[in-house]
Amino acid sequence: MRNHRGTLLVSGPLENYELTESAEFIFRSIDGKNTIEHIGALVSERYEVPPSVAVGDVVEFITDLLENRIVDLV
Template sequence: MSADVLPGPTVPVRRLDERVRRYQGIVHLAGPEEVFALDEVAEFIWRRIDGRRTIADLGADLAAEYDIDVGEACNDVADLITELVSHGAIAIAGPPPT
């Protein structure tokens, strides 16, 4: 899935019941269905999910941090968010309030 499916104004939120642990230098995110080992980029994105930042905001942060194209970064963020949502590890709040 890409940013076409999860548009830039979409706001991901962390679940209140998620469990997070760092083990041997790797962050593990436990949702209700499975555990995800987050690589460096996924951890960077996940740490910025605060219920206010949109996918576009997260993509801009990722692009600035790793010096990559903003469009590519937004697609990468959308792909990760889609995967985490599909397994119940995070949720989507919807577009930000205007």
């Protein structure tokens, strides 16, 4: 994880990501305690999107991170 010119960059063995503001918000919310539903609620509130849309986006993003071994399930 590295901040480059105001953008958060995260790397894994398979993929590198330059995170958007909302992706960075989700990434920083992944702490081993927050559930996907809770992170979705935070995203919904912050970006004023319906909770179902926010949770779907969180699931999609976290799935990408898992598949590319940037995060791991505990």
